[in-house]
Amino acid sequence: MTTQFIGKENFTIHTQTVTESCPSNIALIKYWGKYADQIPANPSISYTLNHCKTNTSMEFIANEPFSVQTLLSGNEEVKFAEKIEKYFRNIEQYLPWILKGRYIIRTENTFPHSSGIASSASGFGAIAKCLMKLDETFTGEISKEESLRKASFLSRLGSGSACRSLYNGLIVWGETDEVEGSSDLFAVPYPETEIHEIFKNFNDWVLLIHEGQKSVSSTVGHGLMNTNPYAERRFQEARENFVPMKEVLKSGDMERFIKLVEHEALTLHAMMMMSDPAFILMKTGTLEVINKIWDFRRETGLPLFFTLDAGANVHLLFPGNDSEDQIKAFIEAELLQHTQKNGVVKDVMRF
Ligand code: DP6
Numbered sequence: 001m002t003t004q005f006i007g008k009e010n011f012t013i014h015t016q017t018v019t020e021s022c023p024s025n026i027a028l029i030k031y032w033g034k035y036a037d038q039i040p041a042n043p044s045i046s047y048t049l050n051h052c053k054t055n056t057s058m059e060f061i062a063n064e065p066f067s068v069q070t071l072l073s074g075n076e077e078v079k080f081a082e083k084i085e086k087y088f089r090n091i092e093q094y095l096p097w098i099l100k101g102r103y104i105i106r107t108e109n110t111f112p113h114s115s116g117i118a119s120s121a122s123g124f125g126a127i128a129k130c131l132m133k134l135d136e137t138f139t140g141e142i143s144k145e146e147s148l149r150k151a152s153f154l155s156r157l158g159s160g161s162a163c164r165s166l167y168n169g170l171i172v173w174g175e176t177d178e179v180e181g182s183s184d185l186f187a188v189p190y191p192e193t194e195i196h197e198i199f200k201n202f203n204d205w206v207l208l209i210h211e212g213q214k215s216v217s218s219t220v221g222h223g224l225m226n227t228n229p230y231a232e233r234r235f236q237e238a239r240e241n242f243v244p245m246k247e248v249l250k251s252g253d254m255e256r257f258i259k260l261v262e263h264e265a266l267t268l269h270a271m272m273m274m275s276d277p278a279f280i281l282m283k284t285g286t287l288e289v290i291n292k293i294w295d296f297r298r299e300t301g302l303p304l305f306f307t308l309d310a311g312a313n314v315h316l317l318f319p320g321n322d323s324e325d326q327i328k329a330f331i332e333a334e335l336l337q338h339t340q341k342n343g344v345v346k347d348v349m350r351f
Contacts, residue, residue, distance in 0.1 A: 002185065005153050007096045011138040013062040015101075018133040022125030023350060024052040024117050025165045026204055026307060026315050028261050029241050030268045031173065033225035033234070038156050039184045041225065042238035043174030045245065046164045049204060050350040052111040054122035058130035064102040071106045072113070081105075084127070087158050094154060095131060097138050105130075111345050117206060117313075120218065124158035125151070125165035152186040159218070163187040168350045170195060170249070178242040196252030200351050201320035207335060208343030209285040210312040216272065216279045221310050224275035234271055238264075254319070258297075258305040261317065265308040272310070283312040285338035290314070292334055302327055320348065 025046040033041035068088065070081040084105065088098050107126065111117045128151040135150075136142065142150075148166050156163035156173070163186055164171040170190040172179045181188050216224075225231045241260060248257045272279040286308070293306055293316075302323045307315045316335070318327045336342055 002094075002153075005094050005150055005185075007094050007135070008139040009096055011097045013060075013097050013100055013138050015060060015062045016134065016137060017057060017059045018130045019055070019057040020126050020129035020133065021053050021055045022122045022129055022162075022165050023168075024049045024054075024111070024119070024122040025161065025171065026309070027161065027164075028170075028264060028307065029238055029245060030264050031160055032222065032268050032271060032310075033231055034160060034222050038160050040160060040174040041231070042235040043172060043176040043179070043182060043242060044161075044164070044238070045170060045172045045190065045242075046161070047170060047202065047204065047349040048165060048168050049347045051347045052109075052117050052122065052206075052345060054107055054109050054119065054126045056105060056107045056123070056126035056130055058127070058134070059104040059106075060134055061102040061104075063100065066099040066102065068103045068105065071104070073108050074106075087124075091154055091157055094150070095135055097135075098131070111206075112208070112211065112343070117309075117345065120159035121162045121165045124155045124162035127158065128152070128155035128162070129166070149186055156186060160222075161218075170199070176239060176242050178246050190249070194246070195249050198252045198254065198319050198321070199249060199257075200349075202349040203316070203318050203320055203324065204347045204349060205316040205331060206345040206347065207285075207289060207314045207316060208339050208341070208345070209289070209314060210283045211340050211343065215281065216310065218310060221272065221279075224277075224279075225271065228271060228275050230271065230274055234267065237267070254303045258303060261307050262305055265306065268310065269308060281311055282308075285340075286312045286314055288338050289335050296330055296334075300326070304330070 025048045027044050027046040029045045031040050031044035068081045068085045070077045092098050109119050132147050132151045152163040152166040164173050167189045171187045172182050172190050173187040175184050176182050244260055293304055296304055304318045304327045
């Protein structure tokens with residue numbers, strides 16, 4: 001199945017530095033639960049963000065003993081380097097030259113480190129793009145399409161959600177009959193002709209309700225699904241949710257879209273509450289914001305809604321149309337007060 005990504009045995013390596021940048025993404029139908037080799041338990045779909053990115057430069061010093069040094073905003077990160085070293089060893093069959101040198105990886109995020117915005121997605125996305133750039137100089141160029149697909153495949157092996165960050169727009173990862181060409185091994189763009197105009201100009205403002213270490217890492221979180229008695233039902237529901245998602249993306253039915261996206265976010269958190277051990281990742285501010293959003297929608301009928309990652313922060317979603325100024329004013333006046341330090345990252349979806 002993965003033979004299409006096996007690396008070429010003929011290569012000529014040399015010392016080189018490459019730089020790449022990769023955005024973060026926010027899932028609308030969530031990936032939560034996986035099998036061996038980073039195979040997702042269900043398909044997921046996300047929006048790629050525009051401003052939240054990781055910029056990475058990778059210095060490869062050829063023909064020196066394999067080692068990895070990583071610097072995040074200039075500060076050495078030993079734990080991250082260990083993770084990358086393990087990752088590189090793991091993907092050697094796809095890039096046979098990868099262990100034949102020493103690496104210095106300098107990386108910077110355009111969003112606050114502790115914001116809970118998925119830095120592993122943009123981080124591994126940028127690393128995979130750098131690796132593909134090196135691969136092409138060592139083994140010969142391939143088409144842009146092939147290169148992106150392999151970068152998506154490789155980044156998935158670092159962090160599952162990363163594979164969706166390689167493309168702009170709405171991106172699907174995980175095999176589903178609803179999306180042609182979808183795969184468990186890499187992500188594919190959702191066909192643009194099947195997307196209503198309203199979804200092509202969308203805001204995502206991330207309220208930083210709680211900054212600091214997450215109480216459950218994604219790895220631990222996915223693992224909790226192995227013993228969660230509701231896991232199978234959840235995987236099935238995520239698969240089923242692709243049917244209404246597809247209809248809504250085509251028709252532009254905002255009410256159904258909102259219902260679906262909020263349901264997905266709350267289900268993710270419900271799964272964690274029903275895990276053993278249990279986790280409650282929402283904070284008081286998260287609940288206050290959700291209730292205010294619901295009141296606002298009831299009173300104004302305007303399309304402001306939310307999604308959540310595996311943390312307390314709230315992603316505020318709203319279309320970029322005539323209603324956006326009123327929504328932005330409401331956020332500034334009513335919702336910002338629930339953040340820890342007036343923290344908000346104002347982003348838009350990248351198409
Ligand atoms: C809640 O991709 O961070 O953001 O594969 O273990 O690296 P690993 O997990 P990760 O999980 C992301 C989970 C999520 C939902 C999503 O992005 O679909």
